[in-house]
Amino acid sequence: MKKIMMTLVAAVMAIGVNAQVYVGGGIGVANSSDGDYDVTTFKLVPEIGYSFNEDWAAGVAFGWEGANKGNAKTFSVNPYVRMNLLKGKIVTAFIDGSVGYAHTYNASLDTDEFSVGLKPGLAVKLNQRASFVTHFGFIGYENAKNNNTDTKVDTWGVDFDGRNIVFGLYYSF
DSSP states (O other), X not given: OHHHHHHHHHHHHHHHHHOEEEEEEEEEEEEXXXXXXXXEEXXXXXXXXXXXXXXXEEEEEEEEEEESSSOOEXXXXXXXXXXXXXXXXXXXXXXXXXXXXXXXXXXXXXXXXXXXXXXXXXXXESSSSEEEEXXXXXXXXXXXXXXXXXXXXXXXXXXXXXXXXXXXXXXXX
């Protein structure tokens, strides 16, 4: 039994030597206007992750989104696996494979949304521990269900509009 426990401890320590925990998150702001109706939406997306090596990481992002009109609020959870595609000394391009859940609500709205897809991004090293990170867009599948009316909407595709850009900072331990 001691040999098994020591082997497990050694394996965990070996994995931990090259791995790094990072925390951070992002914020996003968007404005939509049709001339008569002007709405500003905002996002707060805290995140925690674990870098296994230079190429792979896994983490989870928690999101909260609101608007200055309509009182709709959204809470989301998005676990992901990250693959670094192009690595330079300062800039790294990556893609997150994610599975997400979001719940939007107000007095007249109750919606659940599930998504599976890819989220591209860039990380710019500011120093050894801090990075500026941006995610832009979504490529994949989304299923939204309005719980008040039982209406379901399935969406496949690419979404690179201004509401899908999030800027943030990461700090690695």
